[in-house]
C-alpha cells in the first residue's frame with residue numbers, strides 16, 4: 001500500500017469513528033463555517049479516550065496528507081510566512097474583530113464590510129481587508145462576499161473571555177521578538193537566551209518581566225487561561241489516582257502560581273488539603289483567586305499559601321505530603337533544574353511521590369513496523385493511554401508540545417523532555433520515574449519517587 005493510500009484509509013476510518021463517538025456523546029457533527037462554538041470547543045470538556053485519540057490521529061494524518069499533496073517548495077515558503085498569520089491574528093485580537101462580528105446586530109449571512117470595520121477600529125481599510133482575507137483563507141473568518149467578513153466556528157474562539165486571544169497576544173508580541181533572536185542564541189559560546197538578546201536584559205526572565213508590567217500581564221493572562229482550562233483533564237481520577245491518596249494528604253504545589261491547579265484538586269477531592277508554595281509576592285494574587293473562585297476551600301481551611309523559594313531546602317517533609325510541580329522544571333536550565341529537584345529529593349521519604357506536570361516529548365520517529373490503526377480497540381471505560389500511531393505516520397503528532405519546547409529554549413535555554421531525558425535528569429538527582437501518566441490534555445503527569 002502506498003503512503004497516500006494508507007493515509008486515505010486512516011482518514012476514512014478515523015472519520016467514521018469520530019462521527020460515531022460524537023453521536024454516542026450526543027454531540028453535533030464538527031463544522032467550520034457556522035458562527036458558533038461546538039461543545040467540544042469548551043476547553044474544560046473532557047473527551048472520551050477514543051474521541052480524544054481519534055482527533056489526535058486524524059489531525060496528524062491530515063497534516064501528513066497535506067505534506068504529500070502540496071509541492072514541497074510551496075509548503076516551505078508558505079510555512080516560512082507563518083509570522084504574517086500570527087500578526088494578522090494579533091490584529092484581529094487587538095481590535096476584538098471577532099467580538100464585534102459576534103454582536104447580535106450583525107447579519108451572519110452577509111457579514112460586515114471591511115471599510116465599516118476598519119473605520120470603527122481607526123485602521124486603514126485596504127490593509128485591514130487584506131489581513132482579514134488572509135485569515136479567511138486559513139479558515140479563521142468567512143469572507144461572505146468580496147470585502148465582507150463574518151465569524152465562523154474558529155473565530156468564535158477569538159472572542160474574549162475565551163483564552164485564545166490572550167495566547168495570541170503573548171505569541172505575536174513577546175514570542176515573535178524572542179523567536180527572531182533564537183538562531184543568534186545558539187552558538188556554543190553564546191550564553192544569552194533569545195529573550196535576553198531580543199529585549200536586552202541579563203537577569204533571568206522572571207526578574208525582567210517582574211519590572212515590566214506590560215509583559216508580565218501578557219504572560220500571566222496567556223498562561224493562567226490556558227493552564228486553568230486544562231485543570232479538569234489533570235484532576236480526573238482516571239489519570240494519576242488522586243482519589244486513592246490517604247485522607248488528610250497535603251498536596252504541596254511547588255511554584256504553584258495563583259493556585260489554579262490546587263484549587264481544581266481541592267474541589268475535586270474533598271479528602272485532600274492543598275498548599276501553594278511560590279514567591280511571597282504571588283501570595284495576594286493566589287488568595288484573591290481562591291476568594292473569588294473557591295471561597296468554600298478557604299473556609300474549610302483546605303487551601304493555603306506558603307512563601308517558598310524552590311532554590312532553598314523544601315520545608316515540608318513527612319509521610320502526609322505529595323509534591324506537585326507544573327511547568328516549573330521546563331523553565332530552568334539544567335543546573336538550576338538539578339538544584340530544584342535536589343531540594344525536593346532531600347525532603348522526600350521512600351514512600352513520597354513527586355508529580356511533575358509538563359509536556360513530555362515523544363520524538364516524531366517514523367515507524368519501522370506497519371502498526372495498524374488501533375482506534376477501534378480503545379475502551380472508553382479504561383484509563384486514557386496514547387495509542388501507537390499507524391503507519392505511515394510518525395509518532396506524535398505533537399505540534400503544540402514541540403512549539404512549547406522551542407519557546408522554553410527561547411526564554412530560558414530550558415526544555416521539555418522525552419522519557420529518556422527525564423530518566424537522565426532524575427537519575428542525577430537520586431530520583432526515578434514510577435510512571436508517566438498521559439492525560440487528555442497537552443500535559444503528562446510524571447510520577448516520581450526516590451531512586
Ligand SMILES: C[S@@+](CC[C@H](N)C(=O)[O-])C[C@H]1O[C@@H](n2cnc3c(N)ncnc32)[C@H](O)[C@@H]1O
Nearest residue numbers: 227255256257278279282308309310311326327
Ligand atoms: C510557569 S509558572 C507556573 C505556575 C503554576 N505551577 C501553574 O502551573 O499554573 C512558574 C511559577 O514559578 C514561580 N517561581 C519562579 N521562581 C521561583 C522561585 N525561586 N521559588 C518559587 N517559585 C518560583 C513563579 O512565580 C511562577 O508562579
